[in-house]
Amino acid sequence: MTSRKAILAALRRNAPPQVAAPDLAGLGTSFADPIAQLAHAVVAVGGTCARVADLAQASAAIAALPQAAAAKKIVSLVPGVEPGAGQPTLDLAAVSDPHALADLDLAILPGELAVAENAAVWIDGKVLVHRAVFVITDHLVLVVHAKDVVHHMHEAYARLAGRPRGYGLFLSGPSKTADIEQVLVVGAQGARTCTVLILG
Amino acid sequence: MLAVSDDKLPDAREEAEQVAGLLLSTTGRLQITSETGAATTKNALLAAKNDAVLHVAAHGTLGMDGAALELADRQVPALEISALQVAPALAVLSACDAAAERAERGPPTRHAHLVADLHRVCRRLGLRLGMASGHPEAAARFVADNERVHWHDQAVWWVRQKRDTAAAAVSDWEALREAAAGIKRHALSRLAEYLEQFEHNATALGAHVHWARDAAEHNAIVHRLLEDRGVTRLVKSKSMLTEECKLNPYLEARGIEVIDTDLGERIVQLAKEPPSHIVMPAIHRRKEEIGELFQIHLRTKPGAADPSYLTEAARHHLRDKFLAAGAGLTGVNFAVAETGAVVVCTNEGNADMGTSLPPLHIACMGLEKIIPRERDLGVFLRLLARSATGQPITTYTTHFFGPRAGGELHIVIVDNGRSQTLGREAVRDALACIRCGACMNTCPVYRRSGGHSYRYTVPGPIGSVLAPLRDPAAHASLAFASTLCGSCADVCPVRIDLHHQLLALRQDLGRSGHIAWHKRFLLGLLAVVFRWPALYRLSSYLARRLLPLVPRRLLYVRWNAWGRQRELPALPRHSFRAAYRRRRRDQS
Numbered sequence: 001m002t003s004r005k006a007i008l009a010a011l012r013r014n015a016p017p018q019v020a021a022p023d024l025a026g027l028g029t030s031f032a033d034p035i036a037q038l039a040h041a042v043v044a045v046g047g048t049c050a051r052v053a054d055l056a057q058a059s060a061a062i063a064a065l066p067q068a069a070a071a072k073k074i075v076s077l078v079p080g081v082e083p084g085a086g087q088p089t090l091d092l093a094a095v096s097d098p099h100a101l102a103d104l105d106l107a108i109l110p111g112e113l114a115v116a117e118n119a120a121v122w123i124d125g126k127v128l129v130h131r132a133v134f135v136i137t138d139h140l141v142l143v144v145h146a147k148d149v150v151h152h153m154h155e156a157y158a159r160l161a162g163r164p165r166g167y168g169l170f171l172s173g174p175s176k177t178a179d180i181e182q183v184l185v186v187g188a189q190g191a192r193t194c195t196v197l198i199l200g
Numbered sequence: 201m202l203a204v205s206d207d208k209l210p211d212a213r214e215e216a217e218q219v220a221g222l223l224l225s226t227t228g229r230l231q232i233t234s235e236t237g238a239a240t241t242k243n244a245l246l247a248a249k250n251d252a253v254l255h256v257a258a259h260g261t262l263g264m265d266g267a268a269l270e271l272a273d274r275q276v277p278a279l280e281i282s283a284l285q286v287a288p289a290l291a292v293l294s295a296c297d298a299a300a301e302r303a304e305r306g307p308p309t310r311h312a313h314l315v316a317d318l319h320r321v322c323r324r325l326g327l328r329l330g331m332a333s334g335h336p337e338a339a340a341r342f343v344a345d346n347e348r349v350h351w352h353d354q355a356v357w358w359v360r361q362k363r364d365t366a367a368a369a370v371s372d373w374e375a376l377r378e379a380a381a382g383i384k385r386h387a388l389s390r391l392a393e394y395l396e397q398f399e400h401n402a403t404a405l406g407a408h409v410h411w412a413r414d415a416a417e418h419n420a421i422v423h424r425l426l427e428d429r430g431v432t433r434l435v436k437s438k439s440m441l442t443e444e445c446k447l448n449p450y451l452e453a454r455g456i457e458v459i460d461t462d463l464g465e466r467i468v469q470l471a472k473e474p475p476s477h478i479v480m481p482a483i484h485r486r487k488e489e490i491g492e493l494f495q496i497h498l499r500t501k502p503g504a505a506d507p508s509y510l511t512e513a514a515r516h517h518l519r520d521k522f523l524a525a526g527a528g529l530t531g532v533n534f535a536v537a538e539t540g541a542v543v544v545c546t547n548e549g550n551a552d553m554g555t556s557l558p559p560l561h562i563a564c565m566g567l568e569k570i571i572p573r574e575r576d577l578g579v580f581l582r583l584l585a586r587s588a589t590g591q592p593i594t595t596y597t598t599h600f601f602g603p604r605a606g607g608e609l610h611i612v613i614v615d616n617g618r619s620q621t622l623g624r625e626a627v628r629d630a631l632a633c634i635r636c637g638a639c640m641n642t643c644p645v646y647r648r649s650g651g652h653s654y655r656y657t658v659p660g661p662i663g664s665v666l667a668p669l670r671d672p673a674a675h676a677s678l679a680f681a682s683t684l685c686g687s688c689a690d691v692c693p694v695r696i697d698l699h700h701q702l703l704a705l706r707q708d709l710g711r712s713g714h715i716a717w718h719k720r721f722l723l724g725l726l727a728v729v730f731r732w733p734a735l736y737r738l739s740s741y742l743a744r745r746l747l748p749l750v751p752r753r754l755l756y757v758r759w760n761a762w763g764r765q766r767e768l769p770a771l772p773r774h775s776f777r778a779a780y781r782r783r784r785r786d787q788s
Contacts, residue, residue: 004411007567007615011392014623019389021572022382024579029371041592098557099523117582118592131604132556135549135596153578153593161574165539167604170581170597175549178589179464179480180507181487182355188463188511189518190549190596 028152034116035198038149041119045173046186047194051146055080058143058197062108067139067193071105077127078110078143092129101130107137107191111144113159114196117152118172121196122160125167134171140191142171146200334677339649353647355483360641362590363691370586379579381695384632387570388622394537394570395613401540405602407609415445418614422447422529422562425610426456429560431526437544437551438462439531440478440635441564441614443657459521461550463514470497476651478658479588479637484650518550528554532565532611533634534580538573541601542611545584545594552596559607563600567613568631580634583693587636621669626704630665632694639688639698645681654678661688661698668705668714676714679705718759737777744771 001009031037035051042049052058055078062068063084074089076082083089083106095101109128111121121142123134134140150156156170175190186192343349367373387394399409412418418441426434434456436442448458448469460469464481468474470493475481482490491505500513530551534543542563544551555561571580585591603609622628640646640660651659656667656675664682667675679702682688688698709715710723729736747755748771756763772779 002411003413003417003615006413007411007613007619008392008395010615010619011395011567011622014619015391016389016622016625016628019382019385021386022379024379024575027372027375027379027579045592045595102519102523115593120593120597130556132553135552135556153582154575157575157578165541166601168599169552170593172591172593172595172597175547175595177463177511177548179462179467179482180490180510182358182480182483183487183507185508185511187515188548188550189461189515189522189553 024154028154029117030151031116034149034151035146037116038114038119038196038198041116042173042194042196045119046176046184047119047173047196049196049198051198053200055199058199059084061197062141062195065139065141065195068106068141071139073104074106074108075101075104075133075137076108077129077133078108081108081143083108092133095130098130098132098136101132101136104133104137106139106141107133108141108143109134111142111148111196112163112168113148113150113156114142114144114198115150115153115156115170119196120153120156120170120172122156123169123171124163125169131167134169135175135190137191139193139195140171140174141195141197143197143199146198149198335649335653335655335681336677338653338655339645339681342650342653343648349648349650351486352484352650356477356641356647359480359589360638360691363587363638363641364590366586366590366592370582376579376583377693377695380583380634380693381632383571383576383579384694385629387572388568388628388631390572391567391570391622394572395567397537398535398540398570399613401537402535402542402602402611403540405540407540407602407611410610410612412612412614412616414616415614418442418445418564418612418616419447419450421612422564423451423454423456425560425562426451426527427454429526431456431558431560433457433459433521433525434527434529435459435461435521435525435550435554435558436465436529437531437546437554438465438481439529439564440657441531441566442529443475444616445564445614447564459518459525461518461521461548461554462546463511463548466514466518467493470494474652474657476659477637477640478635478660484652518553522553522557525554525558527558527560527562529562529564530555532563532569533584534571534577535565535569535611536572536574536577537570539601541574541599543577543597543599545581545597547589547591547595549596552598555598555600556604561600561603561607561609562612563609564612564614567615567618568633580693584634584636587638587691587693617670621666624669626708627665627669627701629696630662630669630698630701632696633662633666634694636693638691638693639696642687642691644683644685644687649681654681661702662696665698665701665705668709672709672712672714676709679709737775740775744773744775747771 039049039051050061052061058078059080059082062081068074068083068087071083071087074083074087075092076089077092090104109123112124114121121144123142125131128134150159160168171194174186174192174194175188176184176186177188178184370376402409410421412421422442426432432455434451436448436458438460442448448460451458460466462481464477464483465475467482467485467490468476471482471485476484487505487507487510490510491500491503494500494510494513495502495504498513498517500510504510528551530544532542533545535541536543542565544555544563546552571577581593581597585594600609618631621631635658637660639662640651643660646654646660654660654663654667656663656670656678658666661682664678667678682699682702684699684703686699689696689700692698706715710720729739747768755768762768774782
């Protein structure tokens with residue numbers, strides 16, 4: 001008997017009586033002003049947040065960031081958003097090996113939706129070209145449309161259910177750790193800063 | 201290499217030479233050097249295998265972390281470190297180290313001989329080597345350092361408080377716990393079906409699904425995957441399952457470099473010890489100790505103990521490891537039957553680094569990680585990080601749907617006793633655990649005895665349930681490492697009735713003879729007394745009359761564990777029955 005068969009047989013033999021799945025309707029707390037709540041949550045998880053009216057303002061906001069001014073290797077996957085000051089950006093499609101991104105300074109990525117309750121921004125894997133881009137970069141800017149701000153995780157998954165399924169992640173703030181004496185240190189392995197721009 | 205500081209420990213060198221002489225014939229590798237300064241000694245300790253450090257700790261005043269040696273470093277008289285204890289202990293350390301190295305390269309028979317010799321030597325020296333003692337003995341060593349216990353207690357309690365703040369800010373918290381518990385109970389009642397569904401969907405996405413009955417099969421599967429692709433460098437993100445299966449030593453013995461990339465896990469890996477907490481693996485270590493460890497392994501500045509500086513050093517160190525790795529291994533927080541996706545949660549981003557650079561991703565999961573629907577994630581993700589650290593969600597919550605283009609994803613589903621636990625009604629809910637660590641953060645026993653005292657991959661209340669289920673003989677004492685206060689059940693995000701499970705386990709262990717004879721005897725006696733009301737009244741009467749007459753030194757003897765730190769409660773003059781009867785009479 002294969003291990004698969006043996007395990008499944010043991011699970012069937014030892015299974016408790018059937019229990020129905022709970023109904024998840026009604027879960028989640030809504031906010032009077034989800035965008036203000038999102039901004040609050042982003043700061044709480046160690047990020048920064050700003051509201052911008054359009055793509056030009058987004059570019060200007062990024063150009064004003066000290067980490068953008070110092071950045072040499074930049075990727076922007078948000079069409080129309082540039083780091084400003086005529087800084088060139090890297091074409092990810094021309095990069096064949098993600099190891100070449102080890103010295104990436106700044107990545108500007110689109111967020112498909114943002115969750116007000118916990119500052120989690122859903123990044124769709126399809127737009128990334130290389131999965132490493134969001135974690136290997138030193139600094140991160142996420143651009144989310146105001147209409148894509150949802151109240152809570154239940155609403156987020158309801159929205160995501162309609163999409164073609166594929167790799168993606170919720171990202172909430174910069175990389176962090178508190179593994180040394182519970183002291184919070186931002187910038188553990190991934191991005192050292194995370195800026196969320198709310199568009200519109 | 202055996203090093204002792206002879207100026208502070210005058211007799212140590214001689215002692216060490218004696219022991220080493222005995223060992224030399226078998227190992228042929230031991231050298232004795234005499235060096236001034238405890239730093240070398242400490243380095244020898246730090247470099248030694250963790251098990252050996254435990255043995256030293258078992259022997260005497262040396263702390264598990266070398267705390268007593270730190271005293272020596274600060275010129276504190278060696279009064280607490282008797283040479284008699286340090287020298288043989290160090291000899292044992294070095295020999296264990298040599299034995300471990302030998303076991304990886306040389307023929308196993310020589311290792312066995314060496315261990316037998318070690319036992320002989322240790323018996324001669326009155327050392328107990330390799331004897332796994334129970335939780336009370338291990339905890340006694342931890343609590344010997346009062347200041348440290350207090351520090352540990354406060355550090356862990358702070359995390360519990362952060363959890364409380366986060367939970368209180370969520371108005372539907374209790375409804376969420378109810379839903380999470382319900383989803384897990386449902387999933388457990390249909391595990392086989394959901395695993396098949398998961399396998400079907402994951403395979404359709406291009407992932408390879410493997411099944412392992414036990415730890416050995418799991419390790420062999422992972423090794424074969426690496427070997428077939430010529431991978432010699434593996435980066436791992438946190439996985440309690442691979443700790444449970446002891447994957448790291450298995451792979452290392454086969455020539456594969458394994459790097460734990462979670463900062464806390466890397467710290468304990470460098471210190472050659474197991475994690476002491478499932479969420480904060482290095483919570484038992486102070487920043488100064490981590491600084492010393494990093495000074496040896498990462499070449500940080502001597503004396504540096506600033507967490508930001510040390511974390512930055514680890515970032516660079518691990519970055520190099522990520523870039524050089526041939527494969528990345530992750531645990532699995534949730535496996536979604538409906539979609540075939542696996543979800544991995546980290547704060548550091550190490551799982552994402554480890555899976556996005558090398559082409560091979562191996563995800564290892566206990567079979568209980570299955571949840572039925574994608575929308576169930578909404579419930580668990582709202583609970584997990586808040587319960588664990590008080591964060592609203594982990595920084596990275598990555599959903600893997602099959603491999604990336606040009607890469608491979610292998611998912612290893614492991615049983616290792618879980619299917620048997622499912623069949624035990626009183627404890628099956630322990631399989632609902634999502635490994636947040638809240639039960640240990642709140643547990644008065646965990647906070648004051650430290651994670652290592654549990655001697656199991658998962659410590660704290662949930663570990664105390666899981667460990668005796670796995671091996672009753674080895675872990676029976678854990679069922680008693682609880683006051684049954686129920687705080688663990690109160691904070692558990694999936695409402696596992698932990699204290700009731702511990703009680704049920706105690707009964708099982710009692711029936712199967714895994715409880716010390718004196719406990720069995722006393723409980724048997726109590727059972728007789730409780731069965732006969734007249735006998736109960738008589739013994740209660742005698743106790744009230746006679747106990748106050750017994751002299752203190754007869755009452756507070758060694759085996760009166762209660763009286764060690766406390767006074768026995770004052771006995772009332774009258775029994776409750778008598779008081780109640782009088783009250784009734786007075787009222788009428």
